Amino acid sequence: MAPPDLPLLERDREKAVLSAVIGELRSGRPALVTVTGQPGLGQNELLRWAAGQAKDGGVHVLSARATPAEHELRYGVVAQLLTPEDRDMASRLFVAPQRPGGLPGLNHLLTACRDRPTLLVVHDVQWLDPASLRWLEALARRLPRAPVALLTSTTGTAIDRPEWSVGTPLTGLASTIELALPPLTASGVAAAVRAVCGPADAAFTEYLAETTRGVPAVVHEVLHRFTRAGRAPRAEHVEHLRALTAEVVGDHAARALSELRDPVAVDVLRALAVCGDLLDFPLVCTLVGPHPVPEARLRAALGASGLLTTRGGSPSGHDAVVRARILEEMPAADRADLYARAARLAQRVAVADQGIAELLLRARPVGAPWAVDTLRRGFAAALRSGRRDRATAYLTRALDEPLRAEERGRVELQLASVQMVTAPVAAERRLHGLIRSADTRAGLRSQAVDLCILGGDTRAARLAQPAAPGTLGTAAAARAPDDAVPRAERVGDAVKPSASRDRAVSGAATASGGTAPDPASRNDFGHHLGNTGSADNDAIVSERHELIALLRVARFLRHDETCLDVHPAPALPEHSHSPAVAGVRAWEHAVAGVHLETSRRLARAAFAPDPGGRPPLVTPRLFACRALLLTDDGDEAEAHLATLLNEAHRQRAAIAIAHVLAVRADLHIRHGRPDAAARDLAAAEAELPLTRLHPLFVPYWASLNLVADLLNGRADRAREVASRPVPSLAEECATTAYLLFARGVLARSEDDPHRARAHFRACGRWMLHYGCVNPAVLPWRSLAAESAHALGDDEEALRLAREELRLAARWGTRSALGRAELSLAVVCGENRAEHFRAAVATLSESPARTAYTRAVLELASAESAEAGRRTALTLASRRSPTADGAAPGAHAGSTQGPPAPAGRSPGWGAPAPHGAAPHLRQRPPAGWPALSPAEHETALLAARGLGNREIAATLSVTTRAVELRLSGVYRKLRIRGREELRALSHGPEGG
Template sequence: MGEPDDRENTAPGEQQRAPGRPRAHALPAAGLLLLERDREQALLSAVIGELGAGRPALVTVTGEPGAGQNELLRWAARHATERGIRVLTARATPAEQDLRYGVVGQLLAGHQAFTDHLPHLFLDRDRPGRFPGLTRLLGAARERPTLLVVEDVHRLDPDSLRWLEALARRLPHAPLALLTGRTCTADAGPDWWAGSPLTGSATTVELALPGLTRTGTGTAVRAVCGTVGDRSFVDAVVDATGGNPTVVGDTLRRFTRAGHTPDADHVHHVRVIAAEVTGELAASALGSLRDPVVLDVLRALAVCGDLLDFPLVVALAGSGAVPETRLRAALLDSGLVAVSDGRFRVSGPVVRDRIVEEMPAAERADLHARAAELAHRAAADDQGIGDLLLRARPVGAAWAVDTLCRAAGAALRGGDRDRAAAYLSRALDEPLPPRTRVRVQLQLAGTELVIAPVAAGRRIHGIMREPAEEYAAHRSRAADLCLLGGDTDTAWRALAECLAEDGPAGSGELPQEPGAAQEAAARHEELTALLRVAQPLRRTFAEIAVPPAPEPPRAPLTPAASGVRAWEAAARGADREEARRLARAALGPHPAGWPPLTVPRLLACRTLLLTEDLDDAETHLCALLTEAHRERRSVTVARVLALRAQLHLRQGRPDLAARDLAAADLELPPESRHPLSYPYWTALGVVTDLANGRTDRARAAAERPVPPPAEESVTGAHLLYARGLLAEADGDPHRAAALFRACGRWLLQYGCVNPALLPWRSRAAEAAHALGDAAQALKPAREELELAERWGAPGAIGAAQFSLAMMSGEDRVQRLRSAVEHLGRAPDRAAYTRAVVALASAGNAAQPERVTALAPPAYGTAGTGVPSAGHHAVVALHSPVPAPAPAPVRPGPLPPVWPSLSPGERAAAVLAARGLANREIAAALSVTTRTVELRLSSVYRKLRIRGRDELRALAQGTEDD
C-alpha cells in the first residue's frame, strides 16, 4: 500500500474543478507528499552541502506506506543535481527481487561511465568478494561527489543488498552519499553501518516521517478544495486517513471532483471516500503478493491477529515450515501490516476487511471456524471468539454455543444489545438439542424486545407454536416475555392457539403419571392465567375459534394464577382482603421450584398498590429489580421501574418517579417500545411531568398521536385520564370532564370498577361542579364513595369523601371529618394534609372534639395500623397532580387574624397547632424544613404570638368561636 509513482506537477482538482467553485491553490500533487517536511528537507540539504565539501553520508528515510518517503528522496535528487552533484537513482520492486543485481544495474545504468560493467553483473555468481562496478564507482566519486538514491530498499534482491552493504563499508574513502527509503517497520531494511567501525567517520542519519498533523491536513484541504475546511471536517479527514499524505491527497481529490464542499454537512461523504481509497490501496498491495504462504499468513493475521499471538497465527495458516523471520519480513514488506506494541497487526479495519473479502466465501468461513477453535483452546476472550464465530461455518461443538452465550452476556453488560443479538442468532445456527435451542431462543427474544420488538413477537410466537415436547415447559415463559414487551396481540393469539390445541388441563391422549398430570395441569393453568391478562387488553378478538379464557380456579396451583386472580379482584374492587392474600401468594416461591413468571408478579405488586400495602409492594419491586438486573433483562427492568414510579407517585415523591422513568428510558428507549404499549408509557410520563410541574413537557407528550390499535386497550384509558388531568391543569373543565368520562367508559368495558385504580368519577364530578352542574357532579361522586367503601381501602374512601365535601352543602364538615379520619389511616399523607387544611378552613365552631379528630395517627404498613417510626412520606392522590388549596368556606366570619396568613402559612400553622414537628410538616407539605421554619416565623409575627403554645390556644379558640 505504497505511495503512487506520480511525478506530474498538476494542481490537484484543477482538471475537473466544479462550476462556481474557487480555484484551488497551486500546490502540485507531489507537494501534498512534502507537506510538513521542512525539517527533513533542511537536513537533507545540509547533507548534500557537506557531500559537496567531500564529507560522505549514509541517510535512511522511513515512514508508513504512503508517507512520502520516495517523494522526499526524489526532491533530494533534484536538489543535488541543481548543486552539481552526480546523482544515481534506483528503485527496488517486487518484480526484480529474484533478479541478480537488479538495483545495482539501475544505479550503474544511470551514468555512461559505468555502463561497461553492466555485462559482468550477471556473471561470476559464485566468485566471492566481487562487486561489479563498485571500485569504478568509488574512483569516479573521488573525481566528482556522487549521491546514490535507492527507493524501497526493503525489497532489495540479495546481491544488490550485499553490494550496497559493501559500499556502505567503503563510504569513508570517497565523497559519496547513500540515500535510501523504506517503510518504517521493525526488522525491515538493512543495518547499513553495522559491521565496520570505519563508517563512524561518515554522517549517518535515519529520518522517520510522521503523518500529517491537523494543521497540515487543514493546509491540504485548503489546497485541494480551494477553501478553508470546517474544524469538524478537518478532524474527520484526520480520523479517516490517519494523516497519511497519500490517502489524504487521493481522498480530497475525489471529494472535490464529486462537487462537495469541506463543511460539517459532508463529513460522512469524506469518511466514505477515505474508506474507498484505503481499500483500493490495500487491494493493490494485496495483488502484488506472489508468495502463497505469505498470503495465507496475512489472511490469518487479518482474521485473528488481535486475538492470537503471531506464532499461533502462523500455525493457523499452516506455514510452520517457513522461518518466522522470513514471514515477518515479507508481511512488513507488503505495507499491509504494521508493528504496534510489539505485535503484528493489519493496518486498520478497512485493510482488514479488504483482505478478508478477497477470500472465497467457503475458505473465509472455514478459516474463521478454525481460528475460533484455536482461540478457544488458547482461552481467548469470549467476545473475540464470538466475533470469529459470527463469520464462521457451524462448528458443531458445544463449546461454540456456550462461548456465544457468554459473549452475549458480556455484550449486554456493556450495553451493546445489537452485538448480543448477533451472538445469540449465530448460536442458533449450530446443531442444538431442543432444550438448549429454546433457551437460546428465549434469551434472543428478550434481547430483541429492546432493538426489534416486532421481530421478537414473531420469534416468541414461533416458540409457543413449536410442537416439540421440550418447548411445552417454556410456553408460559415465552408468553410472559411477550406481555412484558407490550405485544398483547401476539401473546393473546399464541396463547389462544396453544390452549385450543392442548384442550383442558394438558395435551395428548396417552395416560399420564400423577406427577406428570399435575405438572400438565399447572402448565395449563399458567397459560390460562396469562391469556386472561392478554384478553382484556383487546377490544376485538382475533378470528380464532376459541372461547374466552375460563375463570381461574379458586385454589390456584401456581403463583401465576394467584397473581392474575389478585389483580382481577382488585380491578373489580370486590374483596380487598382476598386480593391482598392472593397477591402475597403470587409473590412467593413456586411449589415445584419453577422459575417465576414476571407479569403475574407485577400484577400482584400493582394489587398491593390498590390495597395500600405500599411497603410490601416496594420491597417486592426492589427484589424484582435486582433479579432483572442480574439476568440482564432490560424489558423487565424497565417495567419494574415504571411500576415503582407509580408507587412513588402514590407516595407523593414525583422526583423519584421521574428518576425511575429516566432509568427505564435507558433500559427500554421510547423508540424501541412496542406500539401497543405506547399509551401506558405516555400516560405515566404525562402524570409524572404534571406532578413535577413540567406542564409544557407533559402537554407535548400527550399531544403525540397514538397508534390506532393501542387506543382500544385498557391502557388507552390511562392515557385519557392523564389527558384529563392536563386539561384540568390548563383550566379547561369542559375538555377535562369529557376525557374523564371517556376514560370511565373504557374502564367499565374492561371490567375495571375499583376507584382506587383511577378515580375518574370524582375527577369528572369536580369538572362538572366547576361548570356549575351540581346534579351531574354529585351523582358520580356518590357512586365513587359507594364503590370505595365496598373496596374498603381507607385512602380511596377518604379521597371520595374529600371530593364530595368540596361539592356538598350541609354535610360538608361531616364529610371532611370522615376524609380526615380515613386518610389518617392511609399512606397518603399529602391527601391527609389537604383534608386537614380544608377542615380547618371550614371553621366548624360546634365540634370541640375536632382537635382530637385532627391528630395524625402513627403510620406504618398501609391498612394494618402497625406503627412505623419515621414514615412520613408525602403520598399523592390517585392523581399525583397537586390539588389547589380549597377556597375558604365561610359559614361564619373567621377571626380577623387568621385570613391574614398566606395559604402556605395557614397550612403550616394548622399542622403545627395539631402537634406535628417541623420535619413532619415539611414532609406533609413537600417543602424543606427551612421553609417550614420561615413560614412559622412569619405566622408568629403576623399573629403577634410567641410560639406553638399560643398558636394551639389560638387554633382552639378559632374552633370554639
C-alpha cells in the same frame, strides 16, 4: 506515494540534512543516508527532491528503484545504476555466470567517481535482490576512498535494516545518517488542506487527520478526489470525506497486499487481520501451521508492507478497512475456517469472552459446548455496555451451533427478550415459532407467551390455544365467563355492562384487568392447594393453566371476541396450584371490588414457588403487585417489585425491566412520591424508548408521565404529554381509561371543570365497559362529582360521590374509603367539617399520603370557615339584637355562604355569612398571594397547631424543608412566628 506536484510538508529538517550532505559531497566527503518510515510518508519523494538538488549543484546522479517484481532478478538494481555509464552492462550482468565474490562494475564505478562527485540514489531497498544488496554493501565498505554518497529509502523496520545503517562497522569514516520520517501533524494536515482545497473548517481537518493518521500519500489522494467531486472542505461534508478516506485507505492496502510475494507472510498477515490484538505474534504464527520462514523475517516483511503497524515490538492490525481488504480475497470457507481455528486457540489461552465471541461471529460452527457458553457470556457483557445490537448478534450466532432442543429454546427466548426492544417484529416471529414447537415440560411456551404479552402481542396467547376452547382447562374452562360479575347498574352518564360483557382494565405494566369470579361458585387459592389432584402435577396441565391465565390477560388488553374465528377466553381453572392463575385471579377480584382478603391472599400466593419447579412468569406477578396496591399493601408490593426488577436485570430482559419500573412508578404516585415516580419513568424509557413501546401501553405510560409531571410542578410538560397524539390502536385498549383520567386531572388543575368532567365521564364509561368497578383502581366518580359540584350540578355530584362511597365500603380499604369520604365532604352542603374529619381519620391510616394531605388542608379550611361564621354570628347578636334576643343569623332560614371551591387549596378568604358587616368578613393577609403552594400548605398546617415533624410527615418532606418554608411565610407575611400566624388564621377575636 505522495503526488509530485504537491510540496513536501513538514520535511524542512530532512531537506536541510540532505542539502548539507550534498554540499559535503561536492567537497569530496562521502556519506551514507537512509530515509526510512512507513509506506506513504514520502521517502521516495524526498529522494527525488535530493536528486534534483544534486543535479542543480553539478553532482553526478545515478538512480535506481527496487521492486517486488524484480526481487529475484540478479543485479536488477545494479543494472539500473550502471546502465547510464555503460549501456552493455545490463546484458553482461544478466547473462554472465555468477562467480563467488564477484562484484561486476564496482571498481569501474569507483574509478569514474574519483574525477567527479557522484550521488547514488536507490529507492525501496527493502525489495533489493540478494546480489544487488551484496554489491551495495561492498560499495559502502569502500566509500571512504571515493567522493560517493549513497542515498536510500526503505519502509523496513529495524530488524531488516541494511548493514550500512547507523551503528554498523561497514562505513568506516563515512558519515552515516538515518532519517526517520514521522507522519504529518494536525497543522501539517491543515496546511495540505489549504494547499489543495483552500480554507477549511476545523472539524473537517480534524477528522481528516484522525482517519488518515497523517500519512501524506493518503492525505493528498483523499484531498484530490474530494476536490474533483466539487465539494468545499466544510463540516457538513464529513460523511463524504469518510467514504473517500475508506476508499483510498482500501486502495493503498490492496496495492501493498499485491506487492507481498511471500505466501507465508500473506498467511500470517491474514491471521493477524483475524486475531487483531487478541493473540501474541508467535501464537498468530501457529495458526499458519509449520513453515520454514524465521519469525524475524516475517516481522520484517510485514513491517515493510505497511499493512500493519508495530506495537510493543510486534506487528499489530490496522483499522477495519485494511482488515477487510486483507481478508476479502480469501474464499469464504477458508476465511470461516481461519476464524474458527483462531477462536479455538483464543479459548485455549483464556482470552476474554468478548474477543472470542467476536471471532466466533465470523467462524463456522465449531461444535463445542464452550462456544455457546462463550457467546452467551459475551451477550451479557455486551448488554452491560449498552451494545444491544452486538448482543443479539452473539445469540443469533449461538443458534448456529448444535444444541439440544431445550437449550435452543432458552437461547431463542433470551434473544427474543432483547429483540423485543431492538426488532420487535423479528422477536414476535421467533416467539411464535417457539410457541408452536417448544416442549411443554420446560415451560418455554408459557414464557414465550408471557414475553409476547409484555411486548403487546396479544395474538400469541390465541396461538397457544388448542382448537377447542374447552380443552385448555378443566370443566370450568368450558363454562363461559358470563357469570363472573353481577349485572351492573347505571352510574351517572355511564352504563355498566352486563356480566356477558365483563371486562377489566389494567394498571400494570401489561396494563390489563379482569373479571372477578363468582364468590359463591369458586373457592380461594388456598382451598385449591388442599384439593389438588395428581393430574395437576402433570406438566401439561400446569402449562394449560398458565396459558389460560395469559389468555385472560390477552383478552383484557384487547378484545377481539366479536370476530367469528376467535373463541371466547375460557375462565380460570377451578383447581390449580399455578402461581400464574393466582396472580390473575387476585387482580380479577380486585378490579371487581369484591373479596378483599381473598384478593390479598391470592396475590401473595402468586409469588410462591411453583410446586412443579416451573419458571415464574412476569405478567401474572405484575398483576399480583397491582392487586396488592389496591389492597393497601404497598410496602409488600414494592418488595415484590424489587425482586422482579432484580430478576429482570439478571436475565437482561429490558422489556421486563421497563414494565416493572412503570408499575413501581404507579406505586410511587399512589403513595405521594412523584419525584421517585419520575426517576423510575425515566429509567423505564431508557430501557424501552417510547418509540419502541407498543401502542397498547402508550396510554398507561403517558398517564403516569402526565400525573408525575403535574405533581412535580411541571405543568408545561404535563400539557405537552396530554396533547401528544397516540396511535390508533392505543384508543381501543384497556389502558385508554388511564390517559382519560390523567387528562381529567390536568383539566381540574387548570380550573376547567367542564373539560375535567368530560374526561372523567369518558374514563368511567371505558372502565365500566371493561368491567372495572372498584374505585381503588381509578377514583373517577369522586373527581367527576367534584367537577359537577363546581359546575353547580349538586344532584349528580351527590349521586356519584355516594356511589363511590358505597363501592369503596364494599371493597374495604382505607385509601379507597378515605378518598370517597373526602369527595363526599367536598360536595355535600351540611356537616362538611364532620365529613372532613372522618376522611382525615380514615386516610391517616392509609398509604395515600397525597389524599391525606388534601383532607387535612380541606379540614383546616372548613374549621376556619366555621370559626369565622361563629364569630360573625356572635358579634351580630351583640350589635343588633332582635326583640326576643336572638341573633338574625341564628334562624334556621338564614342564608349561609357557599362552601369553599372543591379542588383548590383551602385558605383564608372563605366567605362570611350573609348580613355580616364587611369589616368582619375574613380577608387574606396582605402577603398571602405571594406564598407559593408549598408555603401555603405548610402555613395552614402550622396555623392548625401541628409541629414541624408532624408537618414534615404529612407533606412527605424533611423537617429542614418545613423550616425553610415557614421562614419564607414569616418573611412574606411580615410576622414573627406561629402565634401571629394563628391569629391571622383564626380571624377577629380569636374566632
